[in-house]
Amino acid sequence: MILHQASDDKLATEFFHRDYHDRGMLKWGGFYLSDHTSALAKMHAAERVEQAQPQQPLTEIGRELAAAWHAQQPVHLQLNILDDNQVITTVDGIVAGVNEDHIVLQLANDRFRYLTLTEIRWVAWVR
Incomplete structure (x- = not known):
C-alpha cells in the first residue's frame, strides 16, 4: 500500500x-x-486626491479656455463640484467649442462634456 x-x-x-x-x-x-x-x-x-486650487476669476478662466481652444491644447479643469467622496472633481480634455458662458470639452474617450464657466474653479493647460 x-x-x-x-x-x-x-x-x-x-x-x-x-x-x-x-x-x-x-x-x-x-x-x-x-x-x-x-x-x-x-x-x-x-x-490620488488633488489639492484644491484657488478660485480663478471668470475673466481669466474664459481667457485661458479661449486660448486653449484656439491652440487646440488639452486643459485640466477643477470644477466647483464635489464627488461622492467630497473630493473636487477634475476633468481633462480639449476645448471643442465656446458659446458665451458655455464650453464643450472633448474628453479622452471621444465623449463630450458641457460646462458653464461658473462650474469651473481653476483651469490650466496640459503641456
Missing part, C-alpha cells in the same frame, strides 16, 4: 510541474462582493 501511495505522489508531482498552471489571484477575483469593490474604489480615489 505504501508503494502505491508513493507512485500517486510522483504522478501528482509530475502533473503540477508539467500540466497545471496556477492563475494566482485571478481565481479569487469572482469572490469579491460589490461592497468590497466599491470600498476599494473609494480607497484608491482617496489616494
